[in-house]
Amino acid sequence: MNIYWQELKMSVRTMISWTLGMLLTLLFFMFMFTAVAKDVAIINQIMTKFPPELVRALGLSSLDLSTVLGFYGYVFMFILLVAAVYALKSGISALSEEIRAKTADFLVSKPISRTTIVTAKIMSVVTLVVLQIIIYIGGAFVIIQITANQYFHKPTFLLINLSLFFVELFFVGLGLLLSVIINKIKTVLPIALGIVFGFWILQMLNQSLADHTLAYFTPFAYFDIAKIIETGSYENVYLFSDVVLILVFTVLTYIIYQRKDMPSV
Amino acid sequence: MNVIEINKLTKYYGKSRGIVDVSFNVQEGEIFGFIGPNGAGKSTTIRTLLALIYPTRGSAKIFGKDCIIEGAEIRRHIGYLPSEVFYYDNMKVIDLLKYSASFYPNVNHKRIYELAEIMDLDLKRKIDDLSYGNKKKVGIVQGLLHSPKLIILDEPTGGLDPLMQHKFFELIHEENKKGVTVLFSSHILSEVQKICTRVGIIKKGRMVKVEEISTLEHNNYKKFRIEMREQTSADYFNLPGISNLSVDEKAVNFIFNGDINRIIEKLYERKVINLIVEEPSLEEIFMHYYEKEA
Numbered sequence: 001m002n003i004y005w006q007e008l009k010m011s012v013r014t015m016i017s018w019t020l021g022m023l024l025t026l027l028f029f030m031f032m033f034t035a036v037a038k039d040v041a042i043i044n045q046i047m048t049k050f051p052p053e054l055v056r057a058l059g060l061s062s063l064d065l066s067t068v069l070g071f072y073g074y075v076f077m078f079i080l081l082v083a084a085v086y087a088l089k090s091g092i093s094a095l096s097e098e099i100r101a102k103t104a105d106f107l108v109s110k111p112i113s114r115t116t117i118v119t120a121k122i123m124s125v126v127t128l129v130v131l132q133i134i135i136y137i138g139g140a141f142v143i144i145q146i147t148a149n150q151y152f153h154k155p156t157f158l159l160i161n162l163s164l165f166f167v168e169l170f171f172v173g174l175g176l177l178l179s180v181i182i183n184k185i186k187t188v189l190p191i192a193l194g195i196v197f198g199f200w201i202l203q204m205l206n207q208s209l210a211d212h213t214l215a216y217f218t219p220f221a222y223f224d225i226a227k228i229i230e231t232g233s234y235e236n237v238y239l240f241s242d243v244v245l246i247l248v249f250t251v252l253t254y255i256i257y258q259r260k261d262m263p264s265v
Numbered sequence: 266m267n268v269i270e271i272n273k274l275t276k277y278y279g280k281s282r283g284i285v286d287v288s289f290n291v292q293e294g295e296i297f298g299f300i301g302p303n304g305a306g307k308s309t310t311i312r313t314l315l316a317l318i319y320p321t322r323g324s325a326k327i328f329g330k331d332c333i334i335e336g337a338e339i340r341r342h343i344g345y346l347p348s349e350v351f352y353y354d355n356m357k358v359i360d361l362l363k364y365s366a367s368f369y370p371n372v373n374h375k376r377i378y379e380l381a382e383i384m385d386l387d388l389k390r391k392i393d394d395l396s397y398g399n400k401k402k403v404g405i406v407q408g409l410l411h412s413p414k415l416i417i418l419d420e421p422t423g424g425l426d427p428l429m430q431h432k433f434f435e436l437i438h439e440e441n442k443k444g445v446t447v448l449f450s451s452h453i454l455s456e457v458q459k460i461c462t463r464v465g466i467i468k469k470g471r472m473v474k475v476e477e478i479s480t481l482e483h484n485n486y487k488k489f490r491i492e493m494r495e496q497t498s499a500d501y502f503n504l505p506g507i508s509n510l511s512v513d514e515k516a517v518n519f520i521f522n523g524d525i526n527r528i529i530e531k532l533y534e535r536k537v538i539n540l541i542v543e544e545p546s547l548e549e550i551f552m553h554y555y556e557k558e559a
Contacts, residue, residue: 010355101353103351104317110340259319
């Protein structure tokens with residue numbers, strides 16, 4: 001438990017700044033909502049001039065921008081992007097930060113098993129992700145109430161936001177796995193940005209080509225906001241593949257970290 | 266009873282050699298010196314004992330238990346001071362020490378303050394602001410605060426001033442008197458000579474020799490450099506106990522093991538301009554060992 005608390009203490013500030021970043025992004029877009037909602041007919045007309053592949057790639061084909069949830073669903077893609085970078089960064093850092101700061105010797109020479117270390121680190125990152133989502137949802141609710149004076153279906157709003165949890169856990173898991181596979185990670189953020197944008201581009205391709213196999217390769221495709229708004233639920237296949245991948249990443253992290261030589265300082 | 270039993274321990278980092286077939290034992294209550302030049306494999310051996318790295322072949326036991334399989338259990342009774350200390354920069358010294366203590370059951374927190382007092386360590390400062398020597402002190406307190414039964418020191422004195430080194434050695438001596446076993450790695454022979462009862466010498470990843478320190482002291486190696494007014498031939502110093510002899514015109518260099526009066530007698534007949542007698546470096550002693558074994 002001591003590692004868990006120590007880890008929380010060291011990373012809670014970073015989590016709060018990233019969450020504020022997400023809320024500010026939302027606030028920025030939501031200020032445009034009234035204007036967009038009013039002129040949605042014009043926007044739709046402009047869209048017809050664009051090639052349909054591009055419109056689909058931008059995720060604009062299936063969302064109704066004149067409704068709060070439709071507009072929120074569009075903005076949410078960017079929020080998800082920020083959250084994904086945070087999650088991947090946290091996942092990569094959790095174990096590799098000790099190596100970068102050269103404190104791994106201190107920790108690993110303590111009377112604890114490697115498994116205990118991995119568990120404590122995962123628990124703390126997951127706790128931070130959960131806290132982030134709670135703060136974000138609370139903040140987002142307030143922002144939407146203020147900026148959009150319109151009724152919206154609250155359970156659907158919650159369901160959209162809870163997809164943050166599954167996408168973030170995917171990136172946390174991926175980050176943990178990468179951090180135990182790659183031997184010397186010098187800087188985390190550029191790697192995290194690169195990987196998240198890679199998956200993002202894959203998602204744009206997926207939306208544009210409407211290719212169902214491609215969708216399995218990017219967590220951004222697992223939670224289609226338009227479908228959530230339409231059906232009020234997640235798609236089971238994708239939810240399932242998300243959970244399976246998270247488990248695979250986690251198990252591999254335990255196995256590889258267990259056998260890993262700590263680099264000498 | 267053996268506290269540490271190392272049996273044919275081998276570690277390769279990929280293809281590069283760490284240690285090869287290292288075997289030795291450390292008995293309960295002794296201070297065992299582990300000496301060798303940089304890159305000889307001292308840290309590799311120690312890091313394997315702590316399960317920071319895994320051996321390629323061979324095994325090591327501490328307190329009769331396998332270091333890798335029962336590592337967590339064993340480490341409860343080990344205090345480890347690495348050669349380079351790194352801690353969480355934004356923590357205060359006292360927070361770090363308390364964090365360290367939280368990993369061990371039944372730590373007497375008074376001990377932290379006692380040790381800090383002895384090592385003259387300011388507990389309220391941030392780790393980040395500490396000098397290298399002060400970080401080392403944190404390392405010492407951190408390694409001893411849980412009253413370990415086995416202390417593993419990996420080149421511990423670097424960065425400590427002579428006064429602190431002295432205090433540190435006293436501290437280790439005191440622990441040793443209570444029955445604590447110490448594995449002390451160093452590349453400074455005089456340091457090891459001062460404190461250890463036995464030494465193991467490692468070179469290029471292999472144990473060269475394990476010897477009682479008294480035997481080593483009996484082998485009273487001195488390094489001579491003599492500059493004379495006239496040129497001298499190498500034969501002039503052809504005495505038993507002389508090795509590594511080299512003559513450079515009027516200057517003579519050699520390592521001598523034996524009664525120093527023999528050399529003084531020789532010099533008495535000559536005009537000496539300069540005479541330097543030093544402790545030989547560890548490498549020079551090693552050369553001697555290798556020559557003997559070859």
